[in-house]
Structure formats: C-alpha cells, structure tokens
Amino acid sequence: MKFCSSCGHAVEHRIPEGDHQPRAVCPVCSAVHYINPKMVVGCIPETPDGRILMCKRDILPRIGKWTVPAGYLEMGETTAEGAARETIEESQALVTMGRLVAVMDIPRVDQVYLIYHGTLAADAHFGPTPESSEVCLMREEDIPWSEIAFRTIEIALRAFFEDRRLGISRVHHEVVRLPAR
C-alpha cells in the first residue's frame, strides 16, 4: 500500500506504538491499515451415490487442472455461504453445505482454506461456467490425482475419502508448507 485509502495521502511504513510489526500508517489522518491473510472457502459436493462434483479450471492459475469449487470469501458472507456461492459460480450447482472437512493454513501465501462437505441432489443441475471448462461427477477411483490444481484441494479430498472409508466425521487441520519464495 502506497496511499491512505481514507484520505489519499502517502502512507508511512512503521511499527505503531504498542504494536509489534510494521504497518501502513497515515501521517495525516492517523489511520493504521492492517493487511491480513485471505480466506479461501469451498466444498466437496457429493451425490447420494457417492460421486464428487469436480471442475476443470478454465482460468489462471492452473488452467486445465481439476479442483472442487473454492474461492475467496467475500465481505459480509459466512464461510458456508461463500462456499455455496463459489460452487454456483464454478459449476452452476446448488449444494446444501454440511460439515467442515478441512482447515489448512498456508503461511507462505497468507491464505487459510476452509473446505466443507456439500450435499448435491441426485437430479441436481450442473455444467460448465466461465471459470470451468468441464464439470463432472467422479467416483473416488476416477479422481485424476496427478492433475489436481492445488495441494490444498488434494489434501482435503484425501481427508474426505479417508473419513468416508472409516465412517467418521472429523475436521482435519494441516499447515501446508510450500517452498520459500
């Protein structure tokens, strides 16, 4: 940040009194501009016969790779609402949000992922969107593991299938360590 979003003056980068790390501080209106990690919310939509709705990305990054619906949480949304909205945007599908499957911290890129389980009706409509060139239902054995767009999505899917096999519900938490930038 170079300019104050409250008054437009150039900001200074310094540690405010009582704080512990540098912030963008406005010398004119005294506003302190905090920048915090972003939340990525999504879901694993499952049909009654156990198939998962997967999307082939038609946008950068990882265009052409597979994912479950997920994206940035918007202001004013709950995480479950955001996951449902992202599912519509990426697959046209209406899901009923269920339990939380996985929480993943990725400090290297300042993101936190929250992935839910979603219930998709047997006759649910779905299809391609501007964000997904293909949207289809896959059995566990059909998941293209080497073509999954993001490490976080692979972790969440593997956790989901493991829980389903064991017949248990739990929230997986993982700190995802990507190579240093």
Ligand SMILES: [Zn+2]
């Ligand atoms: Zn200002």
